[in-house]
Amino acid sequence: MQLEIQNLTHRYGKDKIALDNISLTLKPGIIGLLGPNGAGKSSLMRILASxxxxxxxxxLWRGQNIIKNxxxxxxxxxxxxxxxxxxxxxxxxxxxxxxxxxxxxPSKIAAQKVDELLEMVNLTDASRQTLKGYSGGMKQRVGIAQALLNDPKLLIVDEPTVGLDPEERARFRHLLSDLSGERVIILSTHIVSDIESIADQIAILNAGKLLAFATPESLLEKMANAVWHCIVTHxxxxxxxxxxxxxxxxxRSDGFHISIVSLEQPLPNAVNVEPTLEDVFLFHTHSKNSANTLENIAC
Ligand SMILES: Nc1ncnc2c1ncn2[C@@H]1O[C@H](COP(=O)(O)OP(=O)(O)O)[C@@H](O)[C@H]1O
Ligand SMILES: [Mg+2]
Known part of the structure; x- marks a missing residue:
């Protein structure tokens, strides 16, 4: 069971290129689609959802062309x-x-499934209130529940944590981890912490281009010598x-403690530190890093 994306290009009008020759093969597990606003995440997800x-x-889903069939x-x-x-x-x-x-x-199965899902997203107590009185986070949880009604093998959730408070975000991460296994789950976000603890693979998208696709460990490994710490003046x-x-x-009292993401030592007193996924994300999406530099490190 896999989802194969082959040379996907998508434009809005003549000039606006939203997706630029994307190729990816997604296998069961949680795939974090990470990119800043406007990167093309929703455009890609709408195509994958047909x-x-x-x-x-x-x-291709299970080898079948989803555009034709x-x-x-x-x-x-x-x-x-x-x-x-x-x-x-x-x-x-x-x-x-x-x-x-x-x-x-079928209605009998549906009634039971709906109750199960309401429980799963922690809405059982509010399930008989009209949605008019629901907060943004509660509506989002209803949205997550509806995506799970048919026990999907391919689950696509587009920025699902928007509007959720930190506790709801954590609960949502646990829910996705529980659901993973024999499913392909694609979760888009522009917030690294949404996916860093749960994603099996991370795809970084920026300006319609796929800049990296790898496990979090391998993304971090490739940046092992590229994050620097130093103390400087304003x-x-x-x-x-x-x-x-x-x-x-x-x-701080002794100056500004900063981390710089760079393949070369930026200052003589700068020392290498362990990279975080936030560093990886910023490195790939930052305009100061030329295409040439990116090629050295992109997966
Ligand atoms: N319906 C549309 N018409 C024209 N441009 C669009 C449309 N939808 C998205 N875009 C543009 O395509 C690019 C990618 O958008 P989108 O897929 O929504 O990115 P993301 O979900 O990563 O924020 C953006 O520059 C956006 O302005
Ligand atoms: Mg979007």
């Missing part, structure tokens, strides 16, 4: 779009039962910012 068709390229995929797909609308006059339970009937679940920080990618900066 909502929109790409300008060029192919997507989307039905095999749709039966096994759970999708949470980035903006998820609900019918505010329905209760969570009624809304999920309604979506279950659209997905063709004026030096300003100057360094013009030439380097500064991933952290903290003001």
């Amino acid at each position: 909502i929109s068709k790409p300008g060029q390229g192919k997507v 989307p039905d095999t995929l749709r039966k096994e797909l759970g999708y949470l779009p980035q903006s998820f609308g609900v019918y505010e006059n329905l209760t969570a339970q009624e809304f999920l039962l309604y979506l279950a009937s659209i997905k063709g679940l 004026d030096e920080v300003k100057e360094l910012r013009r030439h380097f990618c500064i991933s952290h900066s903290v003001r």
Whole structure:
């Protein structure tokens, strides 16, 4: 069971290139799709969910071309779009039962499944209240529940943690870990901490291009000698910012403690430190790193 993305290119109008020749093979596990706003994450996910068709390229699910023949995929797909609308006059339970009937679940199975999912997303107590009174985080949890109605083998969730508070985020990460196994789960985000502890693989997307695709360990390994710590003055920080990618900066009594992501030693007194995934992400998406530098390190 795998999802193969082959040379996918997608444009809006003539000039706007949202996806630029993306190729990826996704196997069961959690894949974190990481990229800043506008990177192309939602465009890619809509194509993978067979909502929109790409300008060029192919997507194969279990070997079947989903662009020509989307039905095999749709039966096994759970999708949470980035903006998820609900019918505010329905209760969570009624809304999920309604979506279950659209997905063709027999009513007896649907009732049980809906109760199970409401429990899973911690909404059992509120399940008979209308969605009008739900907070953004609660609506998002309803969205996550609907994506799981058909026990999907391919689960695509687009920025699912937006609107969730830290506790809900943590609960959501646990939920995804519990669900992983024999499923391909794709989760997009621009927040590294959403995926660093749970993703089996991370794909970094920026300006429509796939810059890296590897396990978190291997991404970190490739950056082993590329993060530097040093203590500098305020004026030096300003100057360094013009030439380097500064991933952290903290003001202390002895000056600014900064981390610089660079393949070369940025200052004589700079010492190498362990990279974090945040450093990796910033390195790949930072404009100060030329395409040439990226090639040395991209996976
Ligand atoms: N319907 C659309 N029409 C025109 N441009 C679009 C449309 N949807 C997205 N874009 C543009 O395509 C690029 C990628 O957008 P998107 O896939 O939404 O990125 P992300 O989800 O990573 O924020 C952005 O520059 C965005 O402005
Ligand atoms: Mg998006």
